[in-house]
Amino acid sequence: MKVTVLGAAGGIGQPLSLLLKLNTSIDVLSLYDIVNAHGVAADLSHIPTKSSVESYQPTSKTDTTQLQQALVGSDVVVIPAGIPRKPGMTRDDLFKINAGIVAGLVNAISIHSPKASVCIISNPVNSMVPLAAKILKQNGVFDPRKLFGVTTLDLQRFETFSAKLLGVSDPDLLKGRISVIGGHSGNTIVPLSHLSNNISTKFQQFVPEPKDLIHRVQFGGDEVVKAKEGRGSATLSMAAAAYRFIQTIIDPSTRHSGIVPESTFVSLRGIQGGDALADHLGVEFFAIPVQIGQNGQAERIVDPFELDFVSSDEKKLVAIAVKELKGNIEKGLNFKYDAKL
Ligand SMILES: NC(=O)C1=CN([C@@H]2O[C@H](COP(=O)(O)OP(=O)(O)OC[C@H]3O[C@@H](n4cnc5c(N)ncnc54)[C@H](O)[C@@H]3O)[C@@H](O)[C@H]2O)C=CC1
Numbered sequence: 585m586k587v588t589v590l591g592a593a594g595g596i597g598q599p600l601s602l603l604l605k606l607n608t609s610i611d612v613l614s615l616y617d618i619v620n621a622h623g624v625a626a627d628l629s630h631i632p633t634k635s636s637v638e639s640y641q642p643t644s645k646t647d648t649t650q651l652q653q654a655l656v657g658s659d660v661v662v663i664p665a666g667i668p669r670k671p672g673m674t675r676d677d678l679f680k681i682n683a684g685i686v687a688g689l690v691n692a693i694s695i696h697s698p699k700a701s702v703c704i705i706s707n708p709v710n711s712m713v714p715l716a717a718k719i720l721k722q723n724g725v726f727d728p729r730k731l732f733g734v735t736t737l738d739l740q741r742f743e744t745f746s747a748k749l750l751g752v753s754d755p756d757l758l759k760g761r762i763s764v765i766g767g768h769s770g771n772t773i774v775p776l777s778h779l780s781n782n783i784s785t786k787f788q789q790f791v792p793e794p795k796d797l798i799h800r801v802q803f804g805g806d807e808v809v810k811a812k813e814g815r816g817s818a819t820l821s822m823a824a825a826a827y828r829f830i831q832t833i834i835d836p837s838t839r840h841s842g843i844v845p846e847s848t849f850v851s852l853r854g855i856q857g858g859d860a861l862a863d864h865l866g867v868e869f870f871a872i873p874v875q876i877g878q879n880g881q882a883e884r885i886v887d888p889f890e891l892d893f894v895s896s897d898e899k900k901l902v903a904i905a906v907k908e909l910k911g912n913i914e915k916g917l918n919f920k921y922d923a924k925l
């Protein structure tokens with residue numbers, strides 16, 4: 585099992601690489617960054633776990649061999665490369681710079697590790713995943729079951745804040761019993777609390793007016809950006825979230841036994857159950873609970889609408905989310921990337 589982190593020396597990349605180094609299912613941990621990849625790898629290589637750590641860093645602006653070597657033979661590639669927000673910025677403000685970075689990396693993936701599962705963390709996720717899908721498609725290697733936008737941090741926040749309000753001492757108990765669907769920015773983030781009768785009743789009892797909770801989940805990222813006062817956005821909680829998601833891809837035994845699996849932002853068509861959902865929602869990309877198969881691919885969409893897990897109030901939030909998502913998706917698809925630049 586070879587896992588490659590692109591952007592490994594960053595605020596998310598470093599703690600995420602640490603967590604991956606501690607995972608005993610991984611044989612090779614491949615770290616790539618345009619700065620300090622070797623330093624991070626040297627540091628991690630002093631941890632006595634099974635995996636070997638390799639590092640790759642371009643020696644000039646035109647050096648593509650390092651990225652190629654980092655990617656070759658990868659089973660999973662994670663992308664936390666790109667700039668983070670500062671106070672006053674939206675995730676959409678990151679689009680121009682991050683689209684160029686992500687497009688270049690995904691283009692290289694399509695050439696050097698076309699069969700890898702690709703997990704995109706870089707913002708804005710709502711646009712980066714459509715952009716990545718387009719590039720993979722153009723290069724003839726797109727498998728919608730292997731492209732994931734990592735939205736697990738929204739779920740982590742919903743679990744954390746809900747557990748406090750519900751008086752649940754161990755937030756783990758909520759895993760698979762609440763969910764977050766839609767996308768990964770403000771109004772596109774839709775928390776769902778009606779997955780199980782038990783939990784739904786608890787919410788009615790302890791959170792009869794969920795507006796504040798929903799708002800906190802939707803804008804949890806801003807809370808961290810503000811608290812960091814210009815020194816970036818969520819990194820540690822994000823590393824934990826990405827690790828949680830990657831674990832479900834590389835190690836089926838870590839999957840929780842809740843009512844629904846965890847959500848991820850995917851290209852719906854091409855995944856079992858995706859056509860019906862795309863037709864129902866009127867969007868091609870959406871964060872939705874996805875059953876991950878033995879080989880780490882999205883096997884089946886577990887549709888919370890079909891299961892009648894979405895309340896009428898939540899459906900109104902979904903309608904708002906879909907409206908905004910359409911623009912985000914279009915923006916990603918319209919980005920012009922010239923591989924020769
Ligand atoms: N999906 C989610 O829930 C979340 C996403 N994010 C996003 O993750 C991204 C990274 O955030 P941080 O780690 O805090 O930023 P950071 O600035 O600390 O790290 C980014 C890293 O990417 C590297 N990088 C830049 N261009 C590169 C390239 N072409 N190839 C390889 N590496 C490259 C930089 O050298 C740097 O080490 C941001 O876009 C941020 O908005 C952040 C939190 C949550």
Ligand SMILES: O=C([O-])CC(=O)C(=O)O
Nearest residue numbers: 669707737805806817818
């Ligand atoms: O808010 C940001 O820019 C980073 C992010 O995506 C999050 O923390 O959810």
